[in-house]
Amino acid sequence: xxxxxxxxxxxxxxxxxxxxxxxxxxxxxxxxxxxxxxxxxxxxxxxxxxxxxxxxxxxxxxxxxxxxxxxxxxxxxxxxxxxxxxxxxxxxxxxxxxxxxxxxxxxxxxxxxxxxxxxxxxxxxxxxxxxxxxxxxxxxxxxxxxxxxxxxxxxxxxxxxxxxxxxxxxxxxxxxxxxxxxxxxxxxxxxxxxxxxxxxxxxxxxxxxxxxxxxxxxxxxxxxxxxxxxxxxxxxxxxxxxxxxxxxxxxxxxxxxxxxxxxxxxxxxxxxxxxxxxxxxxxxxxxxxxxxxxxxxxxxxxxxxxxxxxxxxxxxxxxxxxxxxxxxxxxxxxxxxxxxxxxxxxxxxxxxxxxxxxxxxxxxxxxxxxxxxxxxxxxxxxxxxxxxxxxxxxxxxxxxxxxxxxxxxxxxxxxxxxxxxxxxxxxxxxxxxxxxxxxxxxxxxxxxxxxxxxxxxxxxxxxxxxxxxxxxxxxxxxxxxxxxxxxxxxxxxxxxxxxxxx
Numbered sequence: 001x002x003x004x005x006x007x008x009x010x011x012x013x014x015x016x017x018x019x020x021x022x023x024x025x026x027x028x029x030x031x032x033x034x035x036x037x038x039x040x041x042x043x044x045x046x047x048x049x050x051x052x053x054x055x056x057x058x059x060x061x062x063x064x065x066x067x068x069x070x071x072x073x074x075x076x077x078x079x080x081x082x083x084x085x086x087x088x089x090x091x092x093x094x095x096x097x098x099x100x101x102x103x104x105x106x107x108x109x110x111x112x113x114x115x116x117x118x119x120x121x122x123x124x125x126x127x128x129x130x131x132x133x134x135x136x137x138x139x140x141x142x143x144x145x146x147x148x149x150x151x152x153x154x155x156x157x158x159x160x161x162x163x164x165x166x167x168x169x170x171x172x173x174x175x176x177x178x179x180x181x182x183x184x185x186x187x188x189x190x191x192x193x194x195x196x197x198x199x200x201x202x203x204x205x206x207x208x209x210x211x212x213x214x215x216x217x218x219x220x221x222x223x224x225x226x227x228x229x230x231x232x233x234x235x236x237x238x239x240x241x242x243x244x245x246x247x248x249x250x251x252x253x254x255x256x257x258x259x260x261x262x263x264x265x266x267x268x269x270x271x272x273x274x275x276x277x278x279x280x281x282x283x284x285x286x287x288x289x290x291x292x293x294x295x296x297x298x299x300x301x302x303x304x305x306x307x308x309x310x311x312x313x314x315x316x317x318x319x320x321x322x323x324x325x326x327x328x329x330x331x332x333x334x335x336x337x338x339x340x341x342x343x344x345x346x347x348x349x350x351x352x353x354x355x356x357x358x359x360x361x362x363x364x365x366x367x368x369x370x371x372x373x374x375x376x377x378x379x380x381x382x383x384x385x386x387x388x389x390x391x392x393x394x395x396x397x398x399x400x401x402x403x404x405x406x407x408x409x410x411x412x413x414x415x416x417x418x419x420x421x422x423x424x425x426x427x428x429x430x431x432x433x434x435x436x437x438x439x440x441x442x443x444x445x446x447x448x449x450x451x452x453x454x455x456x457x458x459x460x461x462x463x464x465x466x467x468x469x470x471x472x473x474x475x476x477x478x479x480x481x482x483x484x485x486x487x488x489x490x491x492x493x494x495x496x497x498x499x500x501x502x
Contacts (some may be wrong), residue, residue: 013353022174026500028481031224032237034352035192037219037383038101038173041162042114042121046386047262047353047402047490050159051237052215054493055197057162057180058096060088060107061153062493065485067405068309073102073163073181073214074141083148083443087375090139094204096165098186104135109166115255119172125420126155129440146364147391148441154406183208183496192217207496209483210493212347221355228253228476234400234500235484236476240355243300244474257487258473260302261309261403262295264356266347266364266466270395274343275395281463282322283333287371294469298360304472307411307469309403315453321461330371342372349377350399361398366486390425403489407452408439415459427464 034048041057044050055076058073075118076090094102103155111133114121121470130147135144145152155161167178178186183205184197187250195215199208216233218224221243227233238244247255268275268284275281290304304321317323334340343366349357358379380388388394404410408494414425435455442448460467473490 009131011431025502027214028210028212028235028498028500029214029216029233029347030235030237031216031218031233033217033219033224033239033355034382035188035195035393035405036064037386038174039176039186041159041164041177041180042110042119044122044160045122045390047383047400048382051490052195053126053162053178053180054159054180054491055213055495056178056186057159057164057183058182059092059157059158059161060163063157063405063487063489063491065487065494067488069157069405073107077153077469083150083441084145086143086145086152087485088141088143090141091204092139093219093339094181095202096181097179097200100163100165100167100380101138102181103136103138104141105218106163106166106169107141108133108135108475109169110163111161111171113164113169114161114297121160122420123155123158123413124407125416125418126158127152127161128418129405131204147445149457150443151406151412151440152406155409158407158409163401166294184213188210191405202497205496208498209497213495219352225476228478233499234481237472238476239353241298241471242355244472244476245299245301246460247476252475252479254479254481256477256484257472258486258488260470260473261398261488262307263305263403263470263472263492264302264354264360265401266360266396266397266398266468267394268426268464268466269392269394270464271392271423272395272426273337275426277337278462279333279337280339283330283337283371284368284373285460285463285466286322286326286330286333287373288367288466288468290323290466290468292325292367293360294471296363297356298469298471302469305460305467305470307467310405310407310410313407313449313452313456314443320455321457321463323460325367327370334371340372340419342374344374344376345396346376346378347396347398348385348388348394349379350382351379352382354400357398357400364398389424390421392426404458405447407439407455408436411434411455412440415455425464429462431458432462 036049036052037046041053051308058072061069062072064070075091078087106477112163128147130143131146183200187196187198190196197213207321226238228236247253250325256349275430280340349361353466361377413421417433482499483497
């Protein structure tokens with residue numbers, strides 16, 4: 001009897017000891033170098049914030065891997081013949097993480113919050129055509145538009161247009177909570193350390209197929225690579241080409257590598273002297289060898305680009321003003337501006353996002369010295385950089401900005417007179433504003449291509465920014481991580497399909 005009791009006791013101990021290990025075996029451990037800077041999906045602009053919040057929140061529509069618009073919280077939609085009314089038919093039976101039902105009232109409250117200037121919503125300018133929102137029943141939303149707005153549907157794919165509960169939209173309380181409809185629920189967030197997500201077992205879609213996600217912040221990507229190779233983590237977000245390319249020939253780790261539509265850029269604040277002079281901005285553009293920046297900072301991992309990185313709207317760089325380095329022309333332009341002896345330019349760069357920013361700034365620093373411009377680089381923590389960037393508190397900034405599936409939604413916030421980030425852009429003229437308005441209303445693909453080709457060429461010539469290159473989006477995973485769909489937007493939206501087949 002005593003022997004039997006000991007055996008039973010041993011079995012109980014083993015069962016208790018095995019339970020946590022079994023639960024953890026289906027929890028995916030992810031590592032990344034930068035943490036979210038906040039939990040409000042409507043105001044966040046950092047890529048690091050998007051990569052967390054898109055697991056928790058959902059928009060009405062989303063994108064597939066080919067950048068086609070597909071259903072999310074809206075099952076279907078229809079424009080009126082004049083494109084001034086957009087009717088969205090919502091998915092039924094969806095619940096928020098707090099157990100409340102998702103209805104048309106939440107959609108209306110969300111977009112009213114986005115449109116409220118006091119919110120400081122990052123995508124507000126993309127929805128200024130909305131005149132009113134009707135909710136005839138719980139699962140129908142009608143957007144009444146002031147004018148034809150073809151790109152508005154594409155704007156709705158952004159995390160910045162994610163739907164939140166009406167109560168949260170009214171309170172604006174996003175400091176420590178995140179209540180969405182997405183496949184994962186926020187359990188805990190220790191800034192700059194660890195975030196724990198639990199599977200939303202009531203999610204409307206098929207999945208998620210893991211019990212949860214543990215996100216570890218490891219600032220050094222070389223350490224992330226080491227942890228991946230040691231089997232300590234299952235999945236990694238990588239931003240540094242110097243690290244990611246080490247995995248190209250690694251037989252034990254799967255590297256996902258897709259061309260990005262995000263773009264690396266030197267932003268010149270044309271609202272400040274001497275960048276308010278066209279000749280100075282053009283001189284800077286002419287003095288920079290973009291391929292050299294790409295080769296130095298990213299090992300050539302990418303391609304020199306103009307403003308639009310969307311494949312359907314890309315132009316040959318030979319069509320752009322001064323895309324071949326021309327020091328003679330740059331010096332001539334500096335002399336025309338009365339600055340033949342040069343000046344000092346202060347450039348801000350984030351030290352975490354992207355990890356190539358400082359290398360880009362140093363390459364630009366060396367090249368601009370050839371025309372007498374002394375570049376002083378100020379390296380900032382990501383959260384400080386974002387605050388300075390949003391306040392346009394810089395003379396110049398090295399930035400990695402996100403792409404969008406449509407040219408209008410990609411640049412409306414910067415290059416229209418009503419754009420909510422026009423202050424950050426630091427420049428606007430009638431030509432840019434008019435071309436954006438034409439592109440917004442035009443539905444014919446060929447005519448839109450012509451409009452946005454003219455838009456790009458003019459933007460490069462007036463040179464408020466110097467577009468550099470677009471690279472790759474990298475993720476890496478253990479071979480047993482299955483069904484992850486990498487995106488050219490770097491989105492983790494399709495994490496809902498990931499499986500662990502250990």
